Amino acid sequence: xxxxxxxxxxxxxxRGQHVTLRCSPISGHKSVSWYQQVLGQxxxxxxxxxxxxxxxxxxxxxxxxxxxxxxxxxxxxVNALLLGDSALYLCASNQGLMDTQYFGPGxxxxxx
Amino acid sequence: xxxxxxxxxxxxxxxxxxxxxxxxxxxxxxxxxxxxQQFPGKGPALLIAIRPDVSEKKEGRFTISxxxxxxxxxxxxxxxxxxxxxxxxxxxxxxxYGQNFVFGPGxxxxxxP
Numbered sequence: 327x328x329x330x331x332x333x334x335x336x337x338x339x340x341r342g343q344h345v346t347l348r349c350s351p352i353s354g355h356k357s358v359s360w361y362q363q364v365l366g367q368x369x370x371x372x373x374x375x376x377x378x379x380x381x382x383x384x385x386x387x388x389x390x391x392x393x394x395x396x397x398x399x400x401x402x403x404v405n406a407l408l409l410g411d412s413a414l415y416l417c418a419s420n421q422g423l424m425d426t427q428y429f430g431p432g433x434x435x436x437x438x
Numbered sequence: 439x440x441x442x443x444x445x446x447x448x449x450x451x452x453x454x455x456x457x458x459x460x461x462x463x464x465x466x467x468x469x470x471x472x473x474x475q476q477f478p479g480k481g482p483a484l485l486i487a488i489r490p491d492v493s494e495k496k497e498g499r500f501t502i503s504x505x506x507x508x509x510x511x512x513x514x515x516x517x518x519x520x521x522x523x524x525x526x527x528x529x530x531x532x533x534x535y536g537q538n539f540v541f542g543p544g545x546x547x548x549x550x551p
Contacts, residue, residue: 366544368444368544369482369541370541382535420537423533424533424534426484427484428484429481430481431479431481432480
């Protein structure tokens with residue numbers, strides 16, 4: 327079975343631009359979460375979606391938004407990029423909210 | 439109150455030795471404590487997890503010890519191998535919040551051959 331997939335693998339943007347990151351959960355998983363991992367630190371929770379509804383939001387500015395589609399895939403959008411947004415963005419999925427969460431390989435975003 | 443502290447920051451162990459990583463939390467509402475292993479360029483992978491109703495859980499060479507009163511938990515890797523060299527993260531969450539994890543800062547483990 328395929329694991330959590332994320333695209334693109336790497337992305338380079340400049341300050342002020344907008345970026346969209348995509349995530350496909352494991353088949354049958356209805357919950358998707360997004361995390362930001364700055365180099366050398368642990369992942370920080372950004373959003374969780376379950377059955378297309380937002381179920382949790384971390385301490386991130388409104389420049390960050392996300393949505394989940396009917397096929398349970400998800401997009402993370404970041405507007406007005408800052409240098410500090412450079413990080414590995416991780417997507418994780420679980421079948422139900424209380425089930426084991428599996429992480430994808432991440433998208434490495436570099437903001438110049 | 440949401441913070442999870444982790445130590446040491448880095449750890450060097452000889453092959454066959456025991457690796458021990460410690461974590462502490464403050465929020466007593468947390469009820470799920472997983473450990474994740476991350477290799478460079480990869481996403482974190484679940485190693486082992488524990489609920490606060492047990493004090494120890496063992497899976498193969500990996501053991502979690504949990505002290506609810508002290509709000510501490512630790513990962514023990516027995517017979518450490520060079521392939522165990524990775525960054526390890528402890529985490530905590532409330533299951534009724536859907537596992538929105540609070541991660542520790544990570545421990546970089548190097549196992550020498």
